[in-house]
Amino acid sequence: MPATSANLGPAFDCAGLALTLHDVVEFAVADSGLTVEVSGVGAGELPTDERHLVVRAFRAACERLGWTPPGLCVRAENAIPQGRGMGSSAAAVVAGVVGAFELCPDVDVRDDGAVLRLADELEGHPDNVAACLLGGATLSWTTPEGARADRLPVSEDVVPVVLVPEATLSTHTARTLLPDLVPHADAAFNAARAALLVHALTAEPAMLLEATDDRLHQRQRAAAMPDTIALVDRLRTAGHAAVVSGAGPSVLVLARRHPDDVPGDAAAVREVSGITPDGWRVYPLEVDHGGARVVRVTPGVSSS
Template sequence: MGDPGRAVRIRVPATSANLGPAFDSAGLALTCWDELEVAVADELSVEVAGEGADSLPTDGSHLVVQAFRAACDELGWHPAGLRLSARNGIPQGRGMGSSAAAVTAGVLAAWALCPEVETVDRAAVLRLCSELEGHPDNVAPCLLGGATLSWTTGAGARAVRLDVDPRLVPVLFVPGATLSTSVARGLLPDVVPHADAAHAAGRAALLVHALTADPALLLDATEDRLHQAQRAPAMPDSAALLARLRADGHAAVVSGAGPCVLVLAGGDPAGTAAYTPEGWRRLTLSVDVDGAVVTAA
């Protein structure tokens, strides 16, 4: 059943997926975190502070709890309950990977606390997290840190980690409004023209080189035809900001499903300060190189 009171601390980073043309395959870990303490207990208790404290559930429907229980089922371990205390720094529902962070934290907690497990199998964690999320583009950088490329095979999700050029500075423009990922996905067409698919393949390949070796190419490398314009009706303010930034030479993309806008700045993030719309936050971050971190409480 597990030892009541046994606990771990978990820190999981925010992430930005797609990065323009690499739809559902590229992601970037960011220095903005949710920090959680999870302990085996006789019953369930959930406390939430920080982002989402006034809206996230504090019962079994909390996403960390759901992911924890799914991982326990896979491990064949059934603790009576758990105590979850979360201090969230990742904005909710804005395209910064808040759900991927919750899923990753819950699955890692189960692996770390299960008395039958000696070491965490991150490949297995990635596969389960991707199944729970529906795709690996956010959970991969959340788990591994840096930039990641992810894909799915018959055996489940896989990912590789890339070291990002140190000159790259991520800048996030965060609106007050949220956007459901399911709503954003519902705006995408079932088919795209061959020319747009070819364009995406070329730009996504260039993106790998730009991220890792030559940030000067990021404006071209982040050009997208697959999803951003199609989703613009659901986030007109984000689309307008994106257009302004790119017209002025900034490598801006919609972060994940939006409505956040991410600029991959090449060394001078201060140049984007004047673009901040009223009511938005501007966050100058770094690339998180560690990914999810688990320590004994």
């Protein structure tokens, strides 16, 4: 399951980008009971019973499918930082739902539309789950029938860099900071940037700085992450397309490859690292174009 960065600046709750940093979750149907093993990020902290988010999503999908497995084993190897705006909860939710669809004996072919709709219901917004499931950059929207999503072909010149602080911020808390109403001029400002973002991401990365400006959510959440907003401002002043990653407090920079760059060593990434204060981890990543990946290890066992 790839990490994901949502919003990409102006496209609040509707754009997401899948990144090459992954949680790996193994599922096996057992004769009885539930075992949950967690290694990597969250080991010793996450619950290892029915409260575990992957298990909750798996159970919700089983209920939707009308299937009750006799027992379940889940093994998670996590690399995605949690509570940092990198889509860790979306990865857990998509893993659980995809795992149930893959293991359910009544499902011949996984219906990704149904997976997306349920994952959105569980997560509360479709942007991260869409990118996690489909990969690449995604646009997602809600309809009376549930969430829908589609992918954008991202320009090869876009290099995502995520800057992760020590501090955490739960999405739930971050959402309570948003006002119920926004000025019409700010809504129009974001609509223009969100439309431009599609052009910048797919065809004209030089426009990314202008295309990633936001008036709807980043500053409204500043009190919960002042260092994040300060870093976004510093990077943008230096010409980098920096935004709050998801609900924060990480920062996403949509850097650009330069023709003289050696593979794996983009000058823009070095520049971003130089501006980033001590105490922040720098993740130079790539776009994950594949999304959630399933590997069947032995009959009846799946890994996603």
